[in-house]
Amino acid sequence: MKGFGSFHPAVLFTYYITVIAFSMVTMNPVLISSSLIGAFVLYGVEFGAVTLLSDLVSYACIFAIMTTVNPLFVHDGETPLFFMNGNAVTLEAIMYGAASSMMIVSILVWCRCYSKYMTTDKFLYLFGKVTPKLALILSMTFRFIPLFRKQAVSIGDTQRTMGLYSRGSIKDRGLGAFRTFDSLVGWSIEKSIDTADSMKARGYGLHGRTDYSIFMFRRRDGKMLAFILCVSALLAAIYMSGSIDFAFYPKLGNLETDAAAIAAYAAAAALMLVPALTEIKEQIRRPDRKSVV
Numbered sequence: 462m463k464g465f466g467s468f469h470p471a472v473l474f475t476y477y478i479t480v481i482a483f484s485m486v487t488m489n490p491v492l493i494s495s496s497l498i499g500a501f502v503l504y505g506v507e508f509g510a511v512t513l514l515s516d517l518v519s520y521a522c523i524f525a526i527m528t529t530v531n532p533l534f535v536h537d538g539e540t541p542l543f544f545m546n547g548n549a550v551t552l553e554a555i556m557y558g559a560a561s562s563m564m565i566v567s568i569l570v571w572c573r574c575y576s577k578y579m580t581t582d583k584f585l586y587l588f589g590k591v592t593p594k595l596a597l598i599l600s601m602t603f604r605f606i607p608l609f610r611k612q613a614v615s616i617g618d619t620q621r622t623m624g625l626y627s628r629g630s631i632k633d634r635g636l637g638a639f640r641t642f643d644s645l646v647g648w649s650i651e652k653s654i655d656t657a658d659s660m661k662a663r664g665y666g667l668h669g670r671t672d673y674s675i676f677m678f679r680r681r682d683g684k685m686l687a688f689i690l691c692v693s694a695l696l697a698a699i700y701m702s703g704s705i706d707f708a709f710y711p712k713l714g715n716l717e718t719d720a721a722a723i724a725a726y727a728a729a730a731a732l733m734l735v736p737a738l739t740e741i742k743e744q745i746r747r748p749d750r751k752s753v754v
Contacts, residue, residue, distance in 0.1 A: 464743040465736040469682040470583035477575040489707045499733025500570035506740045524562040531558025557709040699725040
């Protein structure tokens with residue numbers, strides 16, 4: 462397997478921190494669009510077209526709500542479209558709300574893709590030796606959250622099968638939720654005891670204990686890391702120079718089209734699309750691998 466997920470954990474962590482941070486600091490419509498498109502393409506490649514289309518509805522709702530709410534509370538701008546309760550709804554406020562919602566949605570999608578690639582063992586590999594206790598707590602927390610959710614659904618289904626409560630009665634549903642929570646607490650205590658026994662049996666906390674890692678930093682990891690760092694340095698330099706700034710207030714500005722801005726747009730597009738292109742290349746090379754393109 463040579464997809465994007467096969468890169469070294471340090472490369473994956475650096476990439477996602479870079480794209481998420483870059484998506485948070487820029488409000489340039491071209492760069493935000495590049496981040497959003499790259500995130501959704503990778504999301505579709507990894508999770509499938511059906512999952513993408515189903516989740517797209519919720520992301521579209523987030524986009525619509527944020528785009529609508531901003532001009533209702535912010536009335537700055539020199540281009541009023543209409544008035545509501547004596548307050549102007551301006552084009553600039555709508556465009557700023559749209560850009561902000563695109564930024565939020567892109568960050569959410571990138572975080573979802575991050576959880577797909579950065580598994581618990583990769584996170585522990587990166588931070589286990591630096592802050593072992595914190596890394597263990599975080600990894601166990603991330604692991605137990607889906608387990609709690611799955612167990613809660615299982616307990617609720619079992620209770621409904623036994624006829625303990627009905628979906629139509631608010632009182633019965635409340636009592637059922639309380640019984641589910643009570644059972645879930647007992648299950649979590651038993652699970653924690655089993656986890657502690659397993660950790661003790663494997664020698665956790667012993668002095669001089671050796672460890673083994675399946676992750677090796679190869680030449681392709683070095684090339685990808687160098688690409689990420691070089692593109693990040695280029696984007697940071699152009700961003701600091703102000704060549705890709707975009708103003709929404711008091712009037713919509715013009716997109717920069719000089720050489721520096723074009724270089725930034727191309728570099729951002731390449732950075733955002735590299736995971737999806739890597740996955741697509743792997744799926745074409747290995748047709749037996751699950752493909753959703």
